Amino acid sequence: MTMLELERVVKHYHAGGEPVRAVDGVSLGVEAGEMVALHGPSGSGKTTLLLLIAALLAPEEGSIRFDGRELSRMSENEACDYLHRDVGFVYQNPQLMPRVSALENASMKLLVGGLGTRAAKARTLPWLRRVGLEQTLERTPEQLSGGERQRVAIARALAGEPRLILADEPTGNLDSARGGEIVELLASVAHEHDAAVLLVTHDLEAASIADRRFTLRDGRLTECPLAAETKSQSVPHPHSVTARG
Numbered sequence: 001m002t003m004l005e006l007e008r009v010v011k012h013y014h015a016g017g018e019p020v021r022a023v024d025g026v027s028l029g030v031e032a033g034e035m036v037a038l039h040g041p042s043g044s045g046k047t048t049l050l051l052l053i054a055a056l057l058a059p060e061e062g063s064i065r066f067d068g069r070e071l072s073r074m075s076e077n078e079a080c081d082y083l084h085r086d087v088g089f090v091y092q093n094p095q096l097m098p099r100v101s102a103l104e105n106a107s108m109k110l111l112v113g114g115l116g117t118r119a120a121k122a123r124t125l126p127w128l129r130r131v132g133l134e135q136t137l138e139r140t141p142e143q144l145s146g147g148e149r150q151r152v153a154i155a156r157a158l159a160g161e162p163r164l165i166l167a168d169e170p171t172g173n174l175d176s177a178r179g180g181e182i183v184e185l186l187a188s189v190a191h192e193h194d195a196a197v198l199l200v201t202h203d204l205e206a207a208s209i210a211d212r213r214f215t216l217r218d219g220r221l222t223e224c225p226l227a228a229e230t231k232s233q234s235v236p237h238p239h240s241v242t243a244r245g
Contacts, residue, residue, distance in 0.1 A: 003196040004030040004053065004164060009062035011048055011219075022048040023059070024219030032163070035190040035197035037210035038221075045219040046200040047092065050166045053198065054087055055079040066164060084113060088162035092169045094153035096141040102148075103128065103137040106155040113160070120159075127155040130185060132178070146173040154182060158189060165189065165197040171206055183209045 011023040022045040030036050038046050051057040053064060055071045064071045066086065074082060083089070096105045103121055104111075106128055110120035128134060131151040141149050150173040157165065167186060171179030183199065183206045190197040190211075199210055207213045213224045 001032050002029045003032045003067055004028070004198070005063075005065040006053070007063045007065075009049075009052060009059045009064060011045075011052060011057065011059050021045075021219040023052065025062070026216075026219070026221045027062075028214075028221060030196045030198060032196055033191055033194045034212070035187045035199060035210045037199045037201060037207035037213045038216050039201055039204065039207050039213070040216040042202075044216045046216050047168055049216065050089070050168050050198065050200060053164075054083055054089055054166055056083070084109070085160075086163050088157035088160060088165045090154050090157045090165070090167040090170045092172060094141075094149040094173075096149055096152060098142065099140050101138045101140060102133060102144065102152045105141070106152050106159060109156055109160055124155060124159040127158045128152070130158075131155050131182065147175070147178060150174060151178075151182070154185075158185075161193060161195075163195050165195055167197065167199045167201075169200055169202065171201065171203060176205075179203065179206060180209075187211075 006026055006028040009023055009026045013020040013022055024045075026049065038049070040046055048057065052059055055074065058072060066082065071079070071082070097108065103124065107117075107120040107124040110123060111117065115123070128137060131154055133148060133151055133155065136144060136148060141152075144152070150170065154170055157167075165186060170186070171182055174182060183201075186197050186199060187209055189195055199207070201207050215222050215224055
């Protein structure tokens, strides 16, 4: 089932009087149970594309549908519900509350959603363990390394078991070994929980773990056929994704 569909999506900016084609006619379909990687140079439009999919930006042209629902037709409350309930967003820079424990920070989205403290922490603990933070549950962001803070943010995004995971350079603050583990975790979440994962990364090795890989350059999306062919040979998967720039 195609969970996320983008059709001829356009988002342009103006910088210094010049137009910037951040997203320029992107069409993309991502299936439930599939992880898709996007890579490209800085400023190529990758983060803008994630913000559009999260309904935090509105496209100038084209349509974005999640589970058949057009995002542009959602009311403000519906868009907030979509972002809170269906989307797990891992931002490039962890946004953690200061002087609050790692466990509380990772539980925050569930707490804001109305889940009781004990239940929220119980649901969050397994995800903190999966990202390797079982020894740092009571440490605050001030006591954590940059990589540990990033892993808290990843656990927070996964704790609600979202149907769509948007990960913006989630391994940027991690060493290569830990980064590989995190990307493998995102892939397993997609396959085990039938979630759709869109991974933005500059790391080609991390991108190779995905079911499909695409390059975004100057706002245009193109598939990497060698990566797709290699992946299809090594890890057969029943789902597919299509894209055209």
